Amino acid sequence: MASDGSFLLILTLWVTAAIGNETWGHTFTVFGITLRYIDVYFYVFAPW
Amino acid sequence: MVSSNSKEPLLINNLIAYQSAPSPYTFFSTMDDVAYFKNYKYSGEDRGITYKYFYNPVAIKLVNMLPTWIAPNLITFMGFFCVILGFVLTFSLYGTEFKGHVPWWFLILYSALLFAYRMLDEMDGKQARRTANCSPVGVMMDHFTDYYNGTMLCLPLLKFLQLDDPIKIFILLLMI
Numbered sequence: 001m002a003s004d005g006s007f008l009l010i011l012t013l014w015v016t017a018a019i020g021n022e023t024w025g026h027t028f029t030v031f032g033i034t035l036r037y038i039d040v041y042f043y044v045f046a047p048w
Numbered sequence: 049m050v051s052s053n054s055k056e057p058l059l060i061n062n063l064i065a066y067q068s069a070p071s072p073y074t075f076f077s078t079m080d081d082v083a084y085f086k087n088y089k090y091s092g093e094d095r096g097i098t099y100k101y102f103y104n105p106v107a108i109k110l111v112n113m114l115p116t117w118i119a120p121n122l123i124t125f126m127g128f129f130c131v132i133l134g135f136v137l138t139f140s141l142y143g144t145e146f147k148g149h150v151p152w153w154f155l156i157l158y159s160a161l162l163f164a165y166r167m168l169d170e171m172d173g174k175q176a177r178r179t180a181n182c183s184p185v186g187v188m189m190d191h192f193t194d195y196y197n198g199t200m201l202c203l204p205l206l207k208f209l210q211l212d213d214p215i216k217i218f219i220l221l222l223m224i
Binding site for chain 2: 002003004006007009010012013014016017018020029
């Protein structure tokens, strides 16, 4: 499993647990995917 | 082709001579494929931010605390067990539908299991290199269990986030 993906999943679970509403989990999932795409962009085009 | 009167043992060094013959190991691979097994070396990399600044340094420190008698494959199976435990607990306690409320403490517990799996998955390779125990079986076992883990990790997440819509499921899978 990709390290950044698993980190975002753990973060998603924490946010969902903290807020207690699964709908916010949806929102955060979309936010996580945006972060993931930015991450993949750096992975492909700007490796460090 | 292998001649029928050949009495020589089938050594890996001689396999290149039997390129066109079907392999005795698998139905689909030829002798040519089998000859490559000898030189196969796994090389993978993860250039993620969290890998560089968190998972890799922490895994190195944790591996150095482990005794050398722990086999790398045992670490792989411990990670696999974490995933199986989370999967079984989720669907046995809260039903098999991707709906229904799951308490917050269970999400924290599941995230701890997910973290343990990810860290143990990171540690097994490092333990193998540390104890000079690298083997093709270990590589195969590591990635073989990862295939199952990928599925078994996602299904409880779909339930936690109430993702019973195929489009939402697809979006979550893109995140991983």
